[in-house]
Amino acid sequence: MTMTALVAPTVTGYEASADLATLLVRTARDDEVTLSAEQLRLACKCAHCTRARFDGRFPEQFPGIAITGIGDLGYGLNISFSDGHNRGIYPKIYLLSLAGH
Secondary structure, eight states: OOOOOOOOOOOOEEEETTSSSSEEEEETSEEEEEEEEEHHHTTSSHHHHHHHHHTTTSSSSSSSEEEEEEEOOSEEEEEEEEOOOOOOOEEEHHHHTTTTO
């Protein structure tokens, strides 16, 4: 019997676009995916955003939001946004899942 292991793509690099509106993520498979700043902000899973969703206070849109900082934590990225939110940690595998990988 032959067993096949599924290997998730790994993130090898990332950068914000010049206009700070998107995050470009590169993988070991030479894929490049882009995620909009708004998509990332809407996908934040921090306790503050999770509670705001639960309470019905989380916005449905973040028009004009920009990425203002990216901190690499090894397993994920801490992304800061122009609305002052800087609590979100996005595991690298989560970033790829947001892009449909």
